[in-house]
Amino acid sequence: MSVASGVDACDLLLDGGVVITIDDEKRVIDNGAVAIKGDRIVAVGASVELAPYRQNATRIVDCGGKVVMPGLTDGHTHLFQTLGRGMGDGLSLVPWLRRFMFPYAKTISGDLAVAGARLGALQAALSGTTVVVDNHYGPTDPSTTLAVAEGIESVGIRGAVARGIFGSPNRGSEIMGVAPELFPWTNDEELAITKECIDTRPAGSKVEIWPGPENVVYVTPDLIAGSAELAHNAGVRWHMHCSESSSEVEFFESIFGMRPVAWLAQEGLLTPRTTLAHAIWLDDDEVSALGENHSTTVHNPISNQYLASGVMRLQRLQSAGANVALGTDGIAVTGQDMFEAMKAGTLLHRVHHLDPEATTVEQFMEIAAAGGSAMTGIDAGTLTQGCLADLIVVDIDKVRHTPWNRPVASIVHGGRAADVDMTIVAGEIIVENGTSTQVDEDEVRAAATEAARQLIAEADLSGLTQGWFSPNVNQ
Ligand SMILES: [Zn+2]
Incomplete structure (x- = not known):
């Protein structure tokens, strides 16, 4: 990691989390930070190393108690x-x-x-x-x-x-x-x-x-x-x-x-x-x-x-x-x-x-x-300087994850989709606080529920929706 000297500007600074990089050295950085400018990651390292970005960040997100990792x-x-x-x-x-x-x-x-x-x-x-x-x-x-x-x-x-x-x-x-x-x-x-x-x-x-x-x-x-x-x-x-x-x-x-x-x-x-x-x-x-x-x-x-x-x-x-x-x-x-x-x-x-x-x-x-x-062929999947800023912030500040002695194990064995606090694609926050910033979730759910009702009727699949289904009985 090298932080450029001089003015370090970024659009988004994810600061203070456990950063799982999946980079060439497979670094897992306690109290790390990721700086994003436009659609790219511009710096990854210890929070203290990325301190210069704090002065010129459009937005800083406190990631204490959270894991920052590739999408x-x-x-x-x-x-x-x-x-x-x-x-x-x-x-x-x-x-x-x-x-x-x-x-x-x-x-x-x-x-x-x-x-x-x-x-x-x-x-x-x-x-x-x-x-x-x-x-x-x-x-x-x-x-x-x-x-x-x-x-x-x-x-x-x-x-x-x-x-x-x-x-x-x-x-x-x-x-x-x-x-x-x-x-x-x-x-x-x-x-x-x-x-x-x-x-x-x-x-x-x-x-x-x-x-x-x-x-x-x-x-x-x-x-x-x-x-x-x-x-x-x-x-x-x-x-x-x-x-x-x-x-x-x-x-x-x-x-x-x-x-x-x-x-x-x-x-x-x-x-x-x-x-x-x-x-x-x-x-x-x-x-x-x-x-x-x-x-x-x-x-x-x-x-x-x-x-x-x-x-x-x-x-x-x-x-x-x-x-x-x-x-x-x-x-x-x-x-x-x-x-x-x-x-x-x-x-x-x-x-x-x-x-x-x-x-x-x-x-x-x-x-x-x-x-x-x-x-x-997408230039992501790792938190590395220069790669696309496609990453997620996962909340591990929960009883289920405490203590997070080994964050990768916490995520794989104990992590759940509902722990995802933030999803970022090309530097844009598309999910924040576990909620879509892009679409009306209620509208998407209502449309799909109605579509399912129609499809089950039209395809005559109601036999597969019984409360207590038995594959051998419901032929
Ligand atoms: Zn398939």
Whole structure:
């Protein structure tokens, strides 16, 4: 840290907190400070070192009793599913899709999807998430896709709408039982619509559009390749569900005679722009291929436990060189809460390996922040001079966190989304005192509640809303 001599001006000085930098030296600074000017961090260090900024700060926030840390990236979510909160619990993946999500996704209108996306994005912002990668697949016409992006931006956060691409029905979609209504466009139309959306929100937009071929099993190989090519040409990433359940790998093998990631590697489709959600069922060669190509795999530990999909080979992927980001997989599964995901991920691998040293809290905080930035190419995920000022202030001045002997452990094991006091994106305070400064929360909630009522009636999903649901009885 070097504080420039002379006049040190800043717009915002976060002063006196525990600063968890996730910088190159992994500094955790007791009584630290962060100075922000415009959309960038201009200085990070001990409060006493940043004292010169106090004279020329437009605003000083006393962060005593608080942690200042990088904002979190939710690397895989489905904001439009927010209207289904709590529904579908107790079903495994394929019944979950067939009985809940496919009827939901094929019925939901653009207006209802946007109402759900706004609610989900609001919850993300309030939970300290500064970036979401939203795999949006219902409905995916250009105006709804772009309206979802606007909905995310309206709450002040960054992100990408990975536009769900299905293309023409095929053998994989038959085997998976995907609703035919989810395939309204041909392969060519899918790519043209996605390109049109990317042209409106090109690379570098606060919320980008990415191609999102929905699943390696039920999107045809040429359309997956076309999606990757489109992303490459547009300078954005692309995103796909891949090898989430063992049955999906078996389906793929039964059609194509090889494993999904092995096929992606063979076709040259694994690059740093490739971001795969889940990537659980991988053999050793597939792990190596993801590592050699520095592709991203997004770990969704809560979703993977909720649907009992399996446990990602986290250590192997990281040591092979793959980037790992962390995701929630959407509110219809669990919650738009990256604090839950950090804790669940930390614990999941310990019990899976029967080894408490299998993970560390630091590892999961880094995945949630820096892993997400590597995935999206956003210059954040660390509190380092010159980086984007995307950061959060978390209140640990609570009985639950006392004494905060080891702040990273306090945050990962004891932190909750409700502890987030302030969310800052590009130097702008978008959440203050735990409340959005960008939107009327009551209005967003009321619109989503009404949208959910309509959708449940139209999609005939009331069987999944019973007070005491039993998956075997409510067929
Ligand atoms: Zn998903």
